[in-house]
Amino acid sequence: MDKQIALALLEMMNRNRGDQKRIEHSLKVYGYAQLLGRLEGLTPEQQFILELTAVLHDIGIHVSEVKHGYSDGQKQEIEGPPVARQILENIAVDPVVIDRVCFIVSKHHTFSAIDGIDFQLLVEADFLVNAVEEEISPEGIRRFVELNFKSESGRRVIEELFGK
Secondary structure (H helix, E strand, O other): OHHHHHHHHHHHHHHOOOOHHHHHHHHHHHHHHHHHHHHHOOOHHHHHHHHHHHHHOOOOHHHHHHHHOOOOHHHHHHHHHHHHHHHHHHOOOOHHHHHHHHHHHHHOOOHHHOOOHHHHHHHHHHHHHHHHHOOOOHHHHHHHHHHHOOOHHHHHHHHHHHOO
């Protein structure tokens, strides 16, 4: 599993070649996802799914920009899964895992679709990074956490990160 995650990371970097901001974003989300999953005590399969999804959650951005001229959340959800599927098939990930990762990638901006701890922790990890990168106001952070953070570890990490 570790080798497959490393290969997915390399392929994410390849697909984002030269775009340091997007590569760094995915690496940071991966780091927080890894932390949150371990703190929450995910099973090895759930952790694997979470980590792969964190690596590939924004993999549709460049395709969206080429095809549509922009890459909002909806376009990312449409364009990301086929790219993620191709990457995961190329590194011989189990089809059940591929389907789950692609589902989460296809809905990662649709919080009403959250249907499991792997998806929940991906949303929380992504927000931890976005809150800093997008300089979200303390009130915006508070509202988002209140509405969308469900895990104890996510709430703990947000408190440590922002001193709340």
